[in-house]
Amino acid sequence: MMEMLTKATLETLYMVIVSAIFTVGIGLPLGIILVVTSENHIATNKWISGVLSYVVNMTRSLPFIILMIFIIPITRWLIGTSIGTEAAIVPLVFAAIPFFARVVESALHEIDDGVIEAAIAMGATPLQIIIRVMIPEALPSLVLGVTITVINLLGYSAMAGAIGGGGIGDLAIRYGYHRFRTDVMLMTIFLLVILVQSIQSSGNLIAQKIIKNRRK
Amino acid sequence: MIEIQNLSKIYEKAHQKVVAIEHIDLKVERGDIYGIVGLSGAGKSSLVRCINRIEDPTTGTVIVDGVDLTSLSGKALRSERQKIGMIFQNFNLLSSKTVFENIAFPLRLKGLDKEQIQKRVLDLLEKVELTEKADVYPVNLSGGQKQRVGIARALANEPSVLLCDESTSALDPKTTKQILGLLKRINKEFGVTLVVITHEMDVVKAICNKVAILESGRIIAEGDTIDVFTRKTSDATKHFIGESVSSDSNHRGNNRLQLTFKGVSAEQPILSGLIRNLAVDVNILSGSIETIQDYPLGKLIVELPGDSNVLIEALDYLSAKGVDAEVLS
Structure with missing residues (x-):
């Protein structure tokens, strides 16, 4: 059983870490664009913000299991197959990007307008404002946002078993549920709880450290 | 230095159209400390934000140091903005950066090299007396210290103009005094032209040599501070300039005068001269002396018992001595 659990845990970690990297890589710029194109911001553009917001809402309204099936053609086009751990990463990223973009959006909207105004008055370009003002100012919130997103990804990844993605959730369903292996079920739950707890605490720790550092 | 023509926002x-400012013409000379006062909602903030184009005016032009800012955009506008410093009511410092890095921020935007930045920032820290706070984050500073960081940051690019948007409104009276002293020094020592937006008349009295009073988006009075304060008040300007002496006493006597002494006349014994030379009686009803820009300004309400001849003679005497006299009754 240990062997099974180790394999499943590694699969889960692989799916979550790789999809988290893609999610942040794509979701962060998307969230930034949502903010800066919004009304009275540094690059207001009603059209872009309207379209992006609509797309984000649309993707978020699909339950993950449906999204996973719905985008199978895209998965096949990107990975070459729609089955397996790699193939599960694609829907995971698709589901998490809009979520993370909204998290980024709310974190960046929290920044005091005056600080951005001061940067504009100093002659900063929009890109300089994003990189040197907005991201550093919102860093603690962004770190917490990444934490929440990773935990969400962990939750979604449990469903990846449906397309042969493997992982802890898949193990729980195949052995714990279908084969009445209560011991496997309990172990998987225990593992998931440990994972979620450690992700959340490391996120909190990093955010706290940044905030504490700024109180020096 | 700054020329504002027919500016509306x-x-x-x-x-729904909301008019913030309407047809404003204003001229600020090099070396001025120009006060713009008004109640909240009078359009002060919009006006100052149109000067460095943080806000785009609806109509009109703004010329700063010979450059028409309203015609610029993109890179040219950003590089002009670097020549205009700005400080804010809420300081607007970056909480993610130390005092040193906050002051270095505009220099880093420009891409100056490390040594230049180091030298310039240390120099500025010394000027605002915060050298020992270089590595501290803004959260640990007092309001006055934060504003001094704001001032140092605004001066980093050696601007010719410094815009001060309610820069002392969040500070206590003692700190306000310190900051105003610093602003005055900056004006004198570096020849920086200051535009001071405030709702506090005391700020204007303390440092501004010129003043414009803004109400509902229009300028209702402007000129040399001392003149604006000594000029007869209209209803509109009254609640800013205030009547430093109460003229609506219950006293029902005749020949009541309001005398305004400024400059030299405030330091001379005019009243005793009046009594001795014209042999009249003078009742002092109320009076005050205040200092505007290190310039004494006295206001006195007196009563001259007697007939109208006494009054005419007294008025002649007073105007010969350079005292403004306004007949109240």
Whole structure:
């Protein structure tokens, strides 16, 4: 059983870490664009913000299991197959990007307008404002946002078993549920709880450290 | 230095037009400390934000140091903005950066090299007396210290103009005094032209040599501070300039005068001269002396018992001595 659990845990970690990297890589710029194109911001553009917001809402309204099936053609086009751990990463990223973009959006909207105004008055370009003002100012919130997103990804990844993605959730369903292996079920739950707890605490720790550092 | 012509700013919110400022003409000379006062909602903030184009005016032009800012955009506008410093009511410092890095921020935007930045920032820290706070984050500073960081940051690019948007409104009276002293020093020592937006008349009295009073988006009075304060008040300007002496006493006597002494006349014994030379009686009803820009300004309400001849003679005497006299009754 240990062997099974180790394999499943590694699969889960692989799916979550790789999809988290893609999610942040794509979701962060998307969230930034949502903010800066919004009304009275540094690059207001009603059209872009309207379209992006609509797309984000649309993707978020699909339950993950449906999204996973719905985008199978895209998965096949990107990975070459729609089955397996790699193939599960694609829907995971698709589901998490809009979520993370909204998290980024709310974190960046929290920044005091005056600080951005001061940067504009100093002659900063929009890109300089994003990189040197907005991201550093919102860093603690962004770190917490990444934490929440990773935990969400962990939750979604449990469903990846449906397309042969493997992982802890898949193990729980195949052995714990279908084969009445209560011991496997309990172990998987225990593992998931440990994972979620450690992700959340490391996120909190990093955010706290940044905030504490700024109180020096 | 700054020339504002026919400036208007109209906001459109939900198909409703809100006029913030309307047809404003203003001229600020090099070396001025120009005060713009008004109640909240009078359009001060919009006006100052149109000067460095943080806000785009609806109509009109703004010329700073010979450059028409309203005609610029993109890179040219950003590089002009670097020549205009700005400080704010809420300081607007970056909480993610130390005092040193906050002051270095505009220099880093420009891409100056490390040594230049180091030298310039240390120099500025010394000027605002915060050298020992270089590595501290803003959260640990007092309001006055934060504003001094704001001032140092605004001066980093050696601007010719410094815009001060309610820069002392969040500070206690003692700190306000310190900051105003610093601003005055900056004006004198570096020849920086200051535009001071405030709702506090005391700020204007303390440092501004010129003043414009703004109400409902229009300038209702402007000129040398001392003149604006000694000029006869209209109803509109009254609640800013205030009547430093109460003229609506219950006293029902005749020949009541309001005398305004400024400059030299405030330091001379005019009243005793009046009594001795014209042999009249003078009742002092109320009076005050205040200092505007290190310039004494006295206001006195007196009563001259007697007939109208006494009054005419007294008025002649007073105007010969350079005292403004206004007949109240």
